[in-house]
Amino acid sequence: MKTIAELEAIRQKTLKEVGMRTDNDSIRVVVGMATCGIAAGARPVMQAFLTEIQKRDIHNVTVTATGCIGVCSLEPIVDIIDKDGTKVTYVNMTPEKVAKVVLDHLANGKVCSEYTLKENQ
Amino acid sequence: MQLFRSHVLVCGGTGCTSSNSEAIMSELNQNLVKNQLDSEVKVVQTGCFGLCEEGPIMVIYPEGTMYCRVDVKDVPEIVEEHLLKGRLVTRLLEASSQVQEDNQDIEQSSFFKKQLRVALRNCGRINPEEIDEYIAFDGYKALAKALSEMTPVEVIQTIKDSGLRGRGGGGFPTGTKWDFAAQQVNDEKYVCCNADEGDPGAFMDRSVLEGDPHSVIEAMTIAGYAIGATHGFVYVRAEYPIAVHRLQIAIDQAREYGLLGENILDTGFKFDLEIRLGAGAFVCGEETALMTSIEGKRGEPRVRPPFPAVKGLWQKPTILNNVETFANIPEILLKGSEWFASMGTEKSKGTKVFAVGGKINNTGLVEIPMGTTLREVIYEIGGGIPNGKKFKAAQTGGPSGGCIPASHIDTPIDYESLIELGAMMGSGGLIVMDEDTCMVDIAKFFLEFTVDESCGKCTPCRLGTRRMKDILEKITLGKGVMSDIDELETLARDIKASSLCALGQTAPNPVLSTLRYFRDEYEAHIRDKKCPAGSCKALLAYEIIEEKCKNCGLCLKNCPVSAITGNKKEKIPFVIDPTLCIKCGVCFEKCPVDAIKK
Secondary structure (H helix, E strand, O other): OHHHHHHHHHHHEEEHHHHHOOOOOOOOEEEEOOOOHHHHOOOHHHHHHHHHHHHHOOOOOOEEEEEEOOHHHOOOOOEEEEOOOOOOOOOOHHHHHHHHHHHHHHHHOOOOOOEEHHOOO | OOOOOOOEEEOOOHHHOOOOOHHHHHHHHHHHHHHOOOOOEEEEEEEEOOHHHHHOEEEEEOOEEEEEEHHHHHHHHHHHHHHHHHOHHHHHHHHHHHOOOOEEEEEHEEEEEHHOOOOOOOOOOOOOOOHHHHHHHOOOOOHHHHHHHHHHHHHHHHHHHOEEEOOOOOOHHHHHHHHHHHHOOOOOOEEEEOOHHHOOOOOOHHHHHHHHHHHHHHHHHHHHHHHHOOEEEEEEOOOOOHHHHHHHHHHHHHHOOOEEOOOOOOEEEEEEEEEEEEEOHHHHHHHHHHHHHHHHOOOOOOOOOOOOOOOOOHHOOOOEHHHHHHHHHHHHHHHHHHHHOOOOOOOOOOEOOOOOEEEOOOOEEEEEEEEOOOOHHHHOOOOOOOOHHOOOOOEEEEOEEEEEEEEHOEEEOHHHHHHHHOOOOOEEEEEEOOOOOOHHHHHHHHHHHHHHHHHOOOOHHHHHHHHHHHHHHHHHHOOOOOHHHHHHHHHHHHHHHHOOHHHHHHOOOOHHHHHHHHHHHHHHHOOOOOOOOOHHHHHHOEEEEOOOOOOOOOHHHHHHOOEEEEEOOOEEEEEEHHHHOOOOOOOHHHHHOOOOOO
């Protein structure tokens, strides 16, 4: 038998998983997954995002794939788009860098400027 | 629990299942494994999205991209392009969003934009076989609120204040019905759910049970608390196997979580539910017949009063509400009666689900606020009439209802306005008819249905409807006389006045309403022996207009009974021999220059 508190706990837990079906105001992590991106290692980057986000128990973040962003020499490229629409582009991503971006940017709201397109052009 | 970056929702409603959505799902899973995406992307089977015409439907989140008419062989492309590389498969987008590619969110498509989904809120959003997903979207929160914060009187008052009325067709205020039963003092009371959806073309109750069965279970439990009942029955037709299956899974899951049974949510309240399968008799949708059937007897109606709220199932106070009515209850308790009453018209609050079918582009399920006009439903949500044909009328309320002619297309739809037009809300079947539909034939179709479905207990319904059907048949065969119309009207009045239950009392409505708006069509059949819509075969005569004919010979080639003669080279004009013609209409369709008239 479940109590009302247990019901609420189930709700919170499952909402993290299914919230993407209604949330429109979440932070979006967009990974460039065109041929160039995949060849440069976008798949492990994408998977690293999922593991790290889950590990840190961060809500309101959706991770999606997109086509070629255009600067193929800097792939894997990841855009993080905030709720207000501001976009930060990270380049030459690796699973190790992802761990830091998730912690700094997604968990603490601080841009990891050393990995951004601005700093690496 | 694993975090997935994407959820692929595949419709598992009856419509999409019949067009192979299960095979699509298994192909999807295989392709995800092949592309090593199975740890990132989750496949979810849901209930009906509503756009049945475009099924099988697939929606991919978080983007909210809707793919239509998906075939098994499209699946590898969807996985490799959309899920792996993030590129849209544009050819599968819904028609209206194809125009504006950047606007791919399904909520913004013309089919969904004007809709307001309350009863259907979870259909196409959750997996109906996962109670946790229902709970995530505030499921069982209303039950928790009712049991822990509200008295039964307060629950009933909230439903009364919301203005919710029965969605099965009658439109009786739900709160008042609950109040009647609550006031009865008895050792046992029952809560029943009417899922014996029988109107031709209506399938909203099936869709709610298939897509969101927990909403009905939760609402019935709330109703049990409100009136003081501990036991409930869902009466659902056996022809709805997917609905029955999912409802049973949902009941089992609710029991496992202690949301049904003893001491629900540790509040001391107990309530449990059982499914009763109906064998598909239309009359069992009538409340007294339904209860007789649950008792294990032959499903026949009885005289009211006493009303079921006083003496229902096994002579105990019983409330019976329709599936869609119940689906509204949890939302009303959570969001408040003012929220619900803010939607709709003065006397009809909230929303109504319609199953739109017939001559319409977007066949499917739509939920709209009461007071939306028929024009909005047909032309904006429904995408208009196919092949550029003209709208003629829409039938609401199935065999108990009537038609709304084109001249009233701007009437806001609610209980009162439909009654005024001689139609009725009914359970929400909306059959759209175009210029090719013969109104006498439609009336005959519905009468044939009621003749078949009359239980035979009372004479006016058993014999009266048959007589009306015979007369209509005579008229469509071109053998009618003018006094037939008067006789139809007399019979209709007598059957309405003297039938035992609503089946008979409403059976003449399709005839009365078509007579009211399309009397000239009846007269044309009788007096001129002509069917203006060109639909009644017996009254048709195909003829080739010599001046228009280009002597191409296509009609001759295609005629299945060699009723057409003529020769291009020898310049013998083409003619149809009426004694041989079987009126199949093939020549009419094949003629490239419209030289054949009927």
